[in-house]
Amino acid sequence: MLLKFIPDNTHFRFMRFRTISFPFSAVVFLVSIALFFSVGLNFGIDFKGGTVFEMKTNESPADIGGIREQLATLNLGDVQVQQFGAPDEVLVRVQEPEGGELAQQAVVSQVRETFGESVEFRRVEVVGPRVSGELAQAGMIAVSASLIVILFYIWFRFEWHFAVGAILTTINDIVVTVGLFVVLQLEFSLSSIAAILTIIGYSLNDTVVVYDRIRENLRRYKKTPLPELLDRSINEMLSRTVMTSVTTLLALLALYYFGGEVIRSFTLAMIFGVVIGTYSSIFLAAPFLIVLKLRASKVVGNDGDSGGSDKDAETASA
Amino acid sequence: MLYFARWKIVLIVLVILSGAVSTLPNFLSSDTLRGLPNWLPKNQIVLGLDLQGGAYLLYEVDRNDYVRKRLNTLVGDIRQRLRDDPRIGYTGLGVQADGAQVRIRDLTRLDEARQRLSELTNPLVANMFGGQAVEEFGMTVSDDGLIRFAYTEQGLSQRMSSIVQQSIEVIRLRLDEFGTTEPSIQRQGEDRILVEAPGEGDPERLKDLVGQTAQLTFHMVDQSMSAEQAMQSRPPVGSVVMYSPDDPPFPYLLEEAPLLSGEDLIDAQVSFNPETNEPVVNFRFNTSGARTFSVVTQRNVGRPFAIVLDNEVISAPVIREPITGGSGQISGDFTVESANDLAVLLRAGALPAKLTVVEERSIGPGLGQDSVDAGRVASLIGAALVIAFMVLAYGRFGVIADLALITNVLLIFGALTALQATLTLPGIAGIVLTIGMAVDANVLIFERIREEARAGRSAISAIDAGYSRALGTILDANITTLIAALILFQLGSGPIRGFAVTLAIGIFTTVFSAFTVSRLLVALWVRWQRPSHLPI
Numbered sequence: 001m002l003l004k005f006i007p008d009n010t011h012f013r014f015m016r017f018r019t020i021s022f023p024f025s026a027v028v029f030l031v032s033i034a035l036f037f038s039v040g041l042n043f044g045i046d047f048k049g050g051t052v053f054e055m056k057t058n059e060s061p062a063d064i065g066g067i068r069e070q071l072a073t074l075n076l077g078d079v080q081v082q083q084f085g086a087p088d089e090v091l092v093r094v095q096e097p098e099g100g101e102l103a104q105q106a107v108v109s110q111v112r113e114t115f116g117e118s119v120e121f122r123r124v125e126v127v128g129p130r131v132s133g134e135l136a137q138a139g140m141i142a143v144s145a146s147l148i149v150i151l152f153y154i155w156f157r158f159e160w161h162f163a164v165g166a167i168l169t170t171i172n173d174i175v176v177t178v179g180l181f182v183v184l185q186l187e188f189s190l191s192s193i194a195a196i197l198t199i200i201g202y203s204l205n206d207t208v209v210v211y212d213r214i215r216e217n218l219r220r221y222k223k224t225p226l227p228e229l230l231d232r233s234i235n236e237m238l239s240r241t242v243m244t245s246v247t248t249l250l251a252l253l254a255l256y257y258f259g260g261e262v263i264r265s266f267t268l269a270m271i272f273g274v275v276i277g278t279y280s281s282i283f284l285a286a287p288f289l290i291v292l293k294l295r296a297s298k299v300v301g302n303d304g305d306s307g308g309s310d311k312d313a314e315t316a317s318a
Numbered sequence: 319m320l321y322f323a324r325w326k327i328v329l330i331v332l333v334i335l336s337g338a339v340s341t342l343p344n345f346l347s348s349d350t351l352r353g354l355p356n357w358l359p360k361n362q363i364v365l366g367l368d369l370q371g372g373a374y375l376l377y378e379v380d381r382n383d384y385v386r387k388r389l390n391t392l393v394g395d396i397r398q399r400l401r402d403d404p405r406i407g408y409t410g411l412g413v414q415a416d417g418a419q420v421r422i423r424d425l426t427r428l429d430e431a432r433q434r435l436s437e438l439t440n441p442l443v444a445n446m447f448g449g450q451a452v453e454e455f456g457m458t459v460s461d462d463g464l465i466r467f468a469y470t471e472q473g474l475s476q477r478m479s480s481i482v483q484q485s486i487e488v489i490r491l492r493l494d495e496f497g498t499t500e501p502s503i504q505r506q507g508e509d510r511i512l513v514e515a516p517g518e519g520d521p522e523r524l525k526d527l528v529g530q531t532a533q534l535t536f537h538m539v540d541q542s543m544s545a546e547q548a549m550q551s552r553p554p555v556g557s558v559v560m561y562s563p564d565d566p567p568f569p570y571l572l573e574e575a576p577l578l579s580g581e582d583l584i585d586a587q588v589s590f591n592p593e594t595n596e597p598v599v600n601f602r603f604n605t606s607g608a609r610t611f612s613v614v615t616q617r618n619v620g621r622p623f624a625i626v627l628d629n630e631v632i633s634a635p636v637i638r639e640p641i642t643g644g645s646g647q648i649s650g651d652f653t654v655e656s657a658n659d660l661a662v663l664l665r666a667g668a669l670p671a672k673l674t675v676v677e678e679r680s681i682g683p684g685l686g687q688d689s690v691d692a693g694r695v696a697s698l699i700g701a702a703l704v705i706a707f708m709v710l711a712y713g714r715f716g717v718i719a720d721l722a723l724i725t726n727v728l729l730i731f732g733a734l735t736a737l738q739a740t741l742t743l744p745g746i747a748g749i750v751l752t753i754g755m756a757v758d759a760n761v762l763i764f765e766r767i768r769e770e771a772r773a774g775r776s777a778i779s780a781i782d783a784g785y786s787r788a789l790g791t792i793l794d795a796n797i798t799t800l801i802a803a804l805i806l807f808q809l810g811s812g813p814i815r816g817f818a819v820t821l822a823i824g825i826f827t828t829v830f831s832a833f834t835v836s837r838l839l840v841a842l843w844v845r846w847q848r849p850s851h852l853p854i
Contacts, residue, residue, distance in 0.1 A: 008772065193814075194817050197805065205758070205799055239768075251751060255696045
């Protein structure tokens with residue numbers, strides 16, 4: 001007996017939800033932007049510059065207070081010490097010192113000397129002010145460039161309404177994910193940019209699959225009103241949307257729990273992105289087409305096959 | 319869609335087999351690998367620094383430092399040329415912004431001065447293929463006697479370029495001597511050098527070795543006054559105060575112009591002083607260096623001279639007798655390690671300019687191994703969950719999707735190994751994500767088959783239509799992800815790039831495995847069972 005997570009013929013009226021989903025998403029979107037500008041992201045050293053030490057101490061749990069005191073004697077400015085992963089492991093963040101890269105290297109040798117053999121330095125990362133500026137710029141360029149390229153791709157494959165709808169949906173996903181980074185104060189680093197780009201990929205993947213069905217149905221059911229047609233398309237794809245989200249989430253959850261501390265926030269962002277991407281492809285991407293006044297007549301091809309039948313398929317050749 | 323020509327089946331099997339063969343070495347020990355016949359591939363996956371531990375150091379040539387030094391030399395050259403007989407009177411000679419200037423007192427001799435100085439614009443050959451020569455400095459002469467030298471943009475960028483090239487050579491020599499395993503030294507952008515040392519457990523020592531300028535010079539000690547006097551008043555013209563690296567530093571008054579420099583050395587080795595048993599560094603001069611050294615030591619018996627490394631006096635022995643053999647000894651406060659490092663630095667030569675670490679990422683071997691283990695566990699559990707879920711949801715077809723998934727993962731590893739792409743921790747995350755998303759292609763197909771069957775098609779016709787109609791959707795969906803992956807590859811460095819690579823490879827193998835492996839298996843099953851209804 002096979003599990004059916006979604007019954008065969010669902011008839012949810014998703015488009016009715018747009019009176020709820022649009023204002024809801026708009027609020028979340030605006031709150032995310034407001035949080036971004038008021039509270040701000042917790043930028044990691046990739047974008048802010050600074051130094052990170054991950055050390056394994058020889059006592060479990062690590063004596064965080066003691067480490068903090070030892071560091072305080074070095075006058076390094078703003079220093080954060082926190083437990084990281086296993087109880088005997090500690091993450092130390094030192095803000096970028098005045099005096100640029102040379103001062104930063106001095107910080108590294110000072111800290112290494114202070115703790116010497118009493119800890120194992122598992123990871124030391126130093127990003128100077130020049131490099132962090134460049135990385136931030138490269139990150140912005142990457143995200144914008146991928147949005148633009150994908151916009152053109154979808155425009156080329158579909159009508160412009162779809163391209164605009166897909167991009168609006170994706171921008172929403174990005175902004176809300178950034179909002180999550182602000183709310184949870186997750187460290188925003190280069191791998192967060194990678195996570196966001198993956199979310200862009202996933203969210204668009206979902207959106208494109210739904211749009212693809214909408215396009216197909218637009219050709220097939222020419223007289224059906226748009227909202228009804230959108231509902232029908234989403235219902236037809238609902239089973240797939242849910243299945244794929246579930247398998248992707250299963251894989252990501254395994255990564256979250258067993259993949260180690262280093263990529264945990266990266267994975268968390270992606271898990272969130274998958275949920276958001278799934279939500280937005282149903283509740284935002286499709287209704288955007290109504291707002292953008294997509295008309296069936298615009299998409300009609302020459303295959304002139306109206307009505308509910310689809311008997312035009314080629315015959316099996318097995 | 320369910321008919322496969324025989325050659326296609328053979329081709330598909332060959333692709334899978336080559337994936338398997340190229341993945342195989344990863345599971346064998348290096349001993350077993352050596353025993354294999356030569357025609358089998360032996361490459362193992364390249365692990366990134368974050369997985370095997372190591373140091374990633376990004377250096378930048380200190381442009382300002384270089385320009386300052388170069389301009390000081392230029393000012394020295396200008397002074398010398400104007401003082402040559404017959405002397406041309408000048409004033410206001412000095413470094414100014416990114417150039418140097420001097421004012422000629424006697425305007426009637428301005429042309430003569432211009433001629434004498436014109437060589438200092440220092441034409442550099444543009445490139446090997448003889449493009450036009452570029453001048454390092456532009457010289458402007460105004461009628462009121464002011465002569466200005468300013469760095470030309472091309473001149474400076476060419477200088478930077480050759481400095482980076484030279485530095486890379488020096489660093490390579492140093493690391494080879496030091497015995498660093500498989501370091502990679504690459505130029506990045508205009509004025510940066512990336513040094514990657516996989517497995518390096520002591521990044522501080524590596525940094526000392528790479529980043530030290532190691533400019534060795536020999537100076538006579540100026541005994542016309544004591545160093546303390548010189549510090550209080552002013553050192554005599556042509557002399558400077560330099561310090562020892564001790565704590566507190568000890569001052570010396572030295573003649574500024576070096577007698578000899580590290581470029582005159584041909585060898586440096588560690589040995590032990592037979593009396594004190596302390597490590598020392600023995601060095602040998604080249605022929606011209608030996609001659610100069612011999613002359614100098616003959617003239618100055620009984621006077622001290624100083625051995626200076628990067629503006630620090632590491633030793634100031636008194637010349638007891640003329641040294642004619644062309645070799646000498648540096649004894650300082652060395653440990654065996656520091657003596658050895660100094661010998662390496664002297665053999666490899668000095669860096670042409672100061673290098674600054676602008677980015678550093680060092681991963682200890684412990685963390686690397688932990689990450690590999692965590693990645694392995696996470697992938698296995700992720701794959702197991704997905705595989706189980708697919709069987710629960712689609713039964714027999716789920717098994718087929720799972721077989722396609724396993725082929726997919728095999729092909730990803732095969733491609734990574736064959737391309738010798740670097741696997742990083744985010745790269746492993748990319749593989750796990752691919753495992754989750756790869757079944758999407760099969761889900762799309764299976765859902766389509768279900769739909770077609772509900773619309774009244776026969777089992778075989780539904781399967782056929784399912785595959786052919788899902789193709790467009792799957793391509794569109796994957797191309798968007800591929801675009802994101804390619805851009806990520808462009809942007810990224812190190813670990814992130816590894817993620818982009820596995821994501822991109824994963825997309826290709828996913829589409830391949832869904833449209834060949836899964837379809838082939840379904841076709842075979844259909845041929846074998848001739849199903850009248852769908853078990854899906």
